[in-house]
Amino acid sequence: MARSSLTREEVLSAAAALVRQHGPQTLTMRKLAAELGTAVTSIYWHVGNRESLLDALVERTVQEMGTLRPAGRAPAPRIVSVARALRRELRARPHLIAMVHERGLTERMFLPAQQALVHEVHAAGLRGARAAAAVRAVQIHTVGFLLVERNRERSPVQSPGEGDLWSTSTAGGDPALARALTRPADPDRLFHTSVRALVDGLLAGGGNEGPADPEPPDRNRG
Amino acid sequence: MARSSLTREEVLSAAAALVRQHGPQTLTMRKLAAELGTAVTSIYWHVGNRESLLDALVERTVQEMGTLRPAGRAPAPRIVSVARALRRELRARPHLIAMVHERGLTERMFLPAQQALVHEVHAAGLRGARAAAAVRAVQIHTVGFLLVERNRERSPVQSPGEGDLWSTSTAGGDPALARALTRPADPDRLFHTSVRALVDGLLAGGGNEGPADPEPPDRNRG
């Protein structure tokens, strides 16, 4: 009853299917073997072990991540559009976000987007270290937003008394603020406004000298 | 040789010690029992099962998170100082960040900081929904930054060829940009500048009407 020839690709895509449905924690080598109709140990021959199987899955999907095209005319909205596209792409692969995150590959996954961001930031007139910081800030805000957002989605209601906590008095006598903080945030809207504010701040912002704290010396000029 | 009386507190703090050192994945019920000098099953009587044991650990440390005091004079630097304090607190508990994140309790953990932020944003003149959005944006940027930062720390060198990728030509003929993106970012500095840019953008930014995309109707005015 043995299969004719098991390939590494077959193993990977079967594993990918299982992970896409229920996440990596439900993927056991034995279940995967059953799914494929082989002995558990055959899988080991093709992929080494469970850890490197998951690594391969992540690697594969990181590469699936295509290049992103900015939309809009001015640099600022174009940057915002890249961030939004990034978010859209990642939201389509919920389990993957966590896996890439766990493996510390977030940065690599963002290389295409980073290139687009570099181009736009450059068009906006930023150069050198300031341009690099702007690119990284947008990137990190987007990824961070996504991680937090996914976090929030998984746990609907947080603590008892969160409503009470934001009574009007706690919110500085601002009933609209109290109401807004009690209700769950609209993620699309929040993302858009926060990215726009960040980009505005980055493109408009002052020079390098921080007002409050010491800055490390720049020893790369010579 | 049995212990005189095992308490729930003893179980929790022994577990906390193990987790603090090597993370939750190394905590097994059997190891914990050995550490405590009891039978594995005794633990179950006190904490139910492994999952609720970890839940209790997270819960306990979430409550340890104290109130934060802003520093500085103007609203903007005070907000920035809250964000930085938040980051400092969390960086002191590396494994915990992940555990709180996994359990979707990030928001609850940030309630004290949120209150401080509300106060400052209010002092800066923001009201209602805009104030709420500003608070959330700063909060989400800080958490997000932290998650990404921790991610980066765990995986030192990313892909082969990341250096090549940022040759001067790819970076729009900007050698300083290319250099800056090749080198690892200075997280402290990046955090400071990004938060400051975000806060500046939020406090200065325009009204509610987004330029490019449709916004959901506000049906909470009447």
Added chain:
DNA sequence: ACCTGAACACCGTTCAAGT
């Protein structure tokens, strides 16, 4: 009320043996 050992149903992985 609290503790115990035995047992169950799982894991990932190794290895010697097959073809």
Added chain:
DNA sequence: ACCTGAACACCGTTCAAGT
């Protein structure tokens, strides 16, 4: 080169039995 079953060393959890 590829596949196999048996075995090892682990898991978390349940349960009947003790005091």
